[in-house]
Amino acid sequence: MRKVILAGNWKMYKTQGEAAEFLMEFGSQIDDAPETREVVLCVPFTDLDIVNKSLHGSRIRLGAQNVHWENCGAFTGEISANMLTEMGVRYAIVGHSERRQYFGETDETVNLRLKAAQRGGLIPILCVGETKQQRDAGAAEKTIFAQMDLGLQGIDLDRLVIAYEPIWAIGTGETCEASEANRIVGLIRSRLTNRNVTIQYGGSVKPSNIDEIMAQPEIDGVLVGGASLEASDFARIVNYK
Numbered sequence: 001m002r003k004v005i006l007a008g009n010w011k012m013y014k015t016q017g018e019a020a021e022f023l024m025e026f027g028s029q030i031d032d033a034p035e036t037r038e039v040v041l042c043v044p045f046t047d048l049d050i051v052n053k054s055l056h057g058s059r060i061r062l063g064a065q066n067v068h069w070e071n072c073g074a075f076t077g078e079i080s081a082n083m084l085t086e087m088g089v090r091y092a093i094v095g096h097s098e099r100r101q102y103f104g105e106t107d108e109t110v111n112l113r114l115k116a117a118q119r120g121g122l123i124p125i126l127c128v129g130e131t132k133q134q135r136d137a138g139a140a141e142k143t144i145f146a147q148m149d150l151g152l153q154g155i156d157l158d159r160l161v162i163a164y165e166p167i168w169a170i171g172t173g174e175t176c177e178a179s180e181a182n183r184i185v186g187l188i189r190s191r192l193t194n195r196n197v198t199i200q201y202g203g204s205v206k207p208s209n210i211d212e213i214m215a216q217p218e219i220d221g222v223l224v225g226g227a228s229l230e231a232s233d234f235a236r237i238v239n240y241k
């Protein structure tokens with residue numbers, strides 16, 4: 001059985017006060033969602049403590065937005081898996097396109113981070129996806145397969161989530177057609193030796209398109225940026241029909 005995972009990626013949004021406000025509103029709005037749906041919030045490092053403390057007894061799982069490949073060392077600005085698990089973190093996004101684009105993340109560093117996440121007991125959420133240019137050139141599949149082949153070397157597929165995030169659909173309001181997202185997610189799955197890996201779609205997921213996205217047979221969940229910042233919007237996504 002493939003697990004359904006609905007994850008919010010807050011990116012660089014929300015102070016601790018704003019995070020606490022969100023949780024007060026959000027918690028009660030997802031009470032009726034089926035237990036089988038895993039709800040994850042990937043929050044800024046500075047929010048981990050307050051979110052962790054507010055989650056006791058809650059079904060929400062805590063996620064981080066990155067993780068370094070060493071346990072400790074002279075790596076200014078980085079954070080390690082054991083620092084995260086100490087804060088109650090279960091998931092970590094790895095290789096988000098914003099990390100690849102603005103912070104020089106490569107498939108090699110993504111691979112190191114994925115390995116470190118798993119070694120440290122975290123479940124990494126590997127993001128893959130093509131740019132508009134690559135799509136227009138007919139190279140979407142090739143791009144994604146290369147990201148997978150390099151990123152997934154030596155990775156345990158039993159403790160992994162993959163998010164297909166077409167870069168042109170992130171934060172643009174331009175969603176990938178649900179059927180096209182389903183096709184790509186199916187292709188991603190066909191390359192995995194474990195067909196039960198949870199594969200999410202991400203890119204302008206909203207209350208208005210979540211039902212159609214989750215109705216696709218290959219798509220097991222979503223990774224949501226903008227619409228995860230508003231409690232009622234993200235609750236509507238978790239409560240998809």
Ligand code: PGA
Pocket residue numbers: 009165169170171172173202203204205223224225226227
């Ligand atoms: P978006 O971001 O939902 O705002 O498009 C998705 C993501 O970057 O994970």
